[in-house]
Amino acid sequence: MLEVKDIEVSYDGITNVVDHVSFSIDRPALVGILGPNGAGKSTLIKGMLKLIPSKGELFFRGQPLKKMQKEVAYVEQKSAIDYTFPITVRECVSLGLYPKLRLMQKLTKKHWQQVDAALEKVKMVEYKNRQIGELSGGQFQRVLIARTLVQEASLIFLDEPFVGIDATSEKIIMDILRSFRDEGKMIMIVHHDLGKVDHYFDEIIMMDKKLIAYGPTKETFVQSNIIGTYGAALGLGVL
Numbered sequence: 001m002l003e004v005k006d007i008e009v010s011y012d013g014i015t016n017v018v019d020h021v022s023f024s025i026d027r028p029a030l031v032g033i034l035g036p037n038g039a040g041k042s043t044l045i046k047g048m049l050k051l052i053p054s055k056g057e058l059f060f061r062g063q064p065l066k067k068m069q070k071e072v073a074y075v076e077q078k079s080a081i082d083y084t085f086p087i088t089v090r091e092c093v094s095l096g097l098y099p100k101l102r103l104m105q106k107l108t109k110k111h112w113q114q115v116d117a118a119l120e121k122v123k124m125v126e127y128k129n130r131q132i133g134e135l136s137g138g139q140f141q142r143v144l145i146a147r148t149l150v151q152e153a154s155l156i157f158l159d160e161p162f163v164g165i166d167a168t169s170e171k172i173i174m175d176i177l178r179s180f181r182d183e184g185k186m187i188m189i190v191h192h193d194l195g196k197v198d199h200y201f202d203e204i205i206m207m208d209k210k211l212i213a214y215g216p217t218k219e220t221f222v223q224s225n226i227i228g229t230y231g232a233a234l235g236l237g238v239l
């Protein structure tokens with residue numbers, strides 16, 4: 001279903017920050033991308049999506065990336081997003097429709113109904129006319145998930161979506177991501193909190209510049225791989 005072949009990224013042209021990473025996942029899944037600070041997790045996503053120069057390729061449902069761009073959604077790390085941009089929650093979600101519109105095509109009533117239905121799903125309807133700058137981190141993250149919903153993306157990348165957000169938002173987001181997975185979508189999440197790995201992910205990718213291990217969480221999130229990824233001290237502390 002998802003096949004990633006030999007991704008390689010170097011920012012300075014000398015050392016690889018992501019070093020020949022390949023993996024495949026053959027079922028719709030919630031996939032955690034795990035690794036220590038600076039392991040190249042965010043860079044791997046950007047490299048897979050060709051948002052930065054990279055070597056290697058990604059195939060989804062047998063198609064190369066360039067043939068299925070409209071189906072891909074990418075939610076950046078919060079720190080990389082301009083919160084102060086003056087748009088409302090509704091307008092922000094509507095941006096997910098743009099890949100499907102013709103040039104200069106205006107949004108119809110039906111489009112706005114789609115936007116409101118997505119906001120309903122992430123329990124943000126009552127905030128629909130607020131400026132995005134007035135939201136909490138968790139509420140904003142829910143709005144960004146609603147945007148992927150209207151886009152009808154089937155391959156979704158989220159970079160640290162749970163950092164600094166409230167427990168209610170985290171639960172709402174996890175519930176909706178699980179429903180995406182149950183509908184046949186693939187969701188890849190860069191994630192920090194090792195305590196929730198078993199609970200959150202069907203599959204994991206463990207990396208530190210190079211791929212350390214990948215596969216179903218139960219078999220892959222084991223002490224030898226944790227030590228291989230994070231070092232002996234953390235490996236022994238977690239298990």
Ligand SMILES: Nc1ncnc2c1ncn2[C@@H]1O[C@H](COP(=O)(O)OP(=O)(O)OP(=O)(O)O)[C@@H](O)[C@H]1O
Nearest residue numbers: 011012017035036037038039040041042043044190
């Ligand atoms: N635009 C950039 N230019 C140069 N080096 C970069 C750039 N972005 C990231 N790096 C470097 O690449 C390496 C991998 O960074 P990346 O952000 O992908 O790691 P990460 O695993 O996502 O880290 P974290 O968990 O701390 O967010 C780091 O050494 C980082 O300093």
